[in-house]
Amino acid sequence: MDRTDDSLIALRRILRATELYERDLANAAGVTPAKLRVMQIVHARGGTATPKALATQMGVTQATITGLVDKLVKDGLVHRAQSSLDRRQVNVVLSERGGETLHRAPDALQQRFVREFERLEDWEQAQLLSSLERVAAMLDARDLDASPVLTTGAIHADKPEKRPA
Amino acid sequence: MDRTDDSLIALRRILRATELYERDLANAAGVTPAKLRVMQIVHARGGTATPKALATQMGVTQATITGLVDKLVKDGLVHRAQSSLDRRQVNVVLSERGGETLHRAPDALQQRFVREFERLEDWEQAQLLSSLERVAAMLDARDLDASPVLTTGAIHADKPEKRPA
DNA sequence: GGGAAATACTTCAACTGACTAAGCATCTCC
DNA sequence: GGAGATGCTTAGTCAGTTGAAGTATTTCCC
Numbered sequence: 001m002d003r004t005d006d007s008l009i010a011l012r013r014i015l016r017a018t019e020l021y022e023r024d025l026a027n028a029a030g031v032t033p034a035k036l037r038v039m040q041i042v043h044a045r046g047g048t049a050t051p052k053a054l055a056t057q058m059g060v061t062q063a064t065i066t067g068l069v070d071k072l073v074k075d076g077l078v079h080r081a082q083s084s085l086d087r088r089q090v091n092v093v094l095s096e097r098g099g100e101t102l103h104r105a106p107d108a109l110q111q112r113f114v115r116e117f118e119r120l121e122d123w124e125q126a127q128l129l130s131s132l133e134r135v136a137a138m139l140d141a142r143d144l145d146a147s148p149v150l151t152t153g154a155i156h157a158d159k160p161e162k163r164p165a
Numbered sequence: 166m167d168r169t170d171d172s173l174i175a176l177r178r179i180l181r182a183t184e185l186y187e188r189d190l191a192n193a194a195g196v197t198p199a200k201l202r203v204m205q206i207v208h209a210r211g212g213t214a215t216p217k218a219l220a221t222q223m224g225v226t227q228a229t230i231t232g233l234v235d236k237l238v239k240d241g242l243v244h245r246a247q248s249s250l251d252r253r254q255v256n257v258v259l260s261e262r263g264g265e266t267l268h269r270a271p272d273a274l275q276q277r278f279v280r281e282f283e284r285l286e287d288w289e290q291a292q293l294l295s296s297l298e299r300v301a302a303m304l305d306a307r308d309l310d311a312s313p314v315l316t317t318g319a320i321h322a323d324k325p326e327k328r329p330a
Numbered sequence: 331g332g333g334a335a336a337t338a339c340t341t342c343a344a345c346t347g348a349c350t351a352a353g354c355a356t357c358t359c360c
Numbered sequence: 361g362g363a364g365a366t367g368c369t370t371a372g373t374c375a376g377t378t379g380a381a382g383t384a385t386t387t388c389c390c
Contacts (some may be wrong), residue, residue: 003294004282008274010297015183017305020224034347059185064348066369088356088367109173116303117169129168131296132175138281140182229377231340253338253385
């Protein structure tokens with residue numbers, strides 16, 4: 001009985017399919033996946049977000065965000081606006097053209113998932129949701145357990161960790 | 166009631182958690198995520214794989230694989246062996262040291278998922294598996310429907326598609 | 331059997347995304 | 361009002377990726 005293995009395989013298929021599809025969509029809209037993700041997050045937050053927030057949510061450093069935003073500005077897809085509350089802060093704002101691009105490249109998950117999901121029977125939707133949340137909780141342990149493997153690995157490793165907090 | 170949205174959120178959490186964790190693990194083992202993935206695939210195929218197979222499975226071009234394998238060879242983690250059946254082909258073979266590295270950086274999903282999964286009740290496992298396979302099938306439509314969005318996007322796009330077949 | 335086309339891989343030049351370290355501006359708190 | 365924290369950018373570097381062009385080998389078919 002290998003439900004564990006089968007589950008892992010299914011999970012990998014989900015991961016892989018999403019990744020590949022995301023790249024296709026970004027290309028089709030004429031932007032890179034990373035730039036698209038920035039725009040999606042800005043959009044999801046109501047059309048504006050700070051570099052800090054973007055960095056945190058994407059799991060990259062602020063320097064990376066600066067670079068991506070630079071390019072998006074050059075492309076005319078977003079612009080920077082200084083916050084009046086805290087002048088250290090910058091608001092990244094979606095331009096009209098950015099909104100159009102986003103519209104042309106709908107979120108990969110949305111696109112693939114929603115249509116089918118909404119066709120399911122009520123009880124099926126409920127079961128899927130419950131299962132997905134369960135899995136998410138299993139994987140996304142929000143640093144509650146400070147990842148024993150990582151620690152072990154780090155001891156053996158010749159290189160220090162790199163991922164931003 | 167927004168089960169659709171909640172499901173999407175859970176799915177994104179799964180994606181994000183896996184991605185971030187993968188990076189940590191690779192770093193901890195002293196290799197990059199891309200190189201680690203190459204080794205994992207080679208391992209999963211019984212210790213040897215052709216660049217072509219790797220490119221297909223990873224969804225990148227062969228040129229990319231060439232570069233990664235070059236580095237892995239330089240690191241002493243794999244070596245190239247010519248196929249005797251078809252001399253155009255190359256077999257990428259895991260070295261002993263490569264096997265050790267792999268052992269030190271267990272698959273990200275394995276690590277996070279398996280332990281918890283195996284603690285679940287029997288019926289819960291069954292339900293999770295069924296749900297995951299369902300979702301995988303929804304997302305991983307294996308080109309059965311030639312992605313209407315992509316096509317539409319491509320028409321409007323200023324750039325041609327890039328992802329390898 | 332021999333040549334055209336297909337296939338497997340590599341090389342090369344370019345770009346994107348990512349990081350670290352260092353620096354500047356601004357805010358917070360005592 | 362000054363020390364330290366915070367938010368962002370700059371500069372330099374490196375890894376991964378791609379497309380295009382090139383080489384070697386195999387396949388196909390007349």
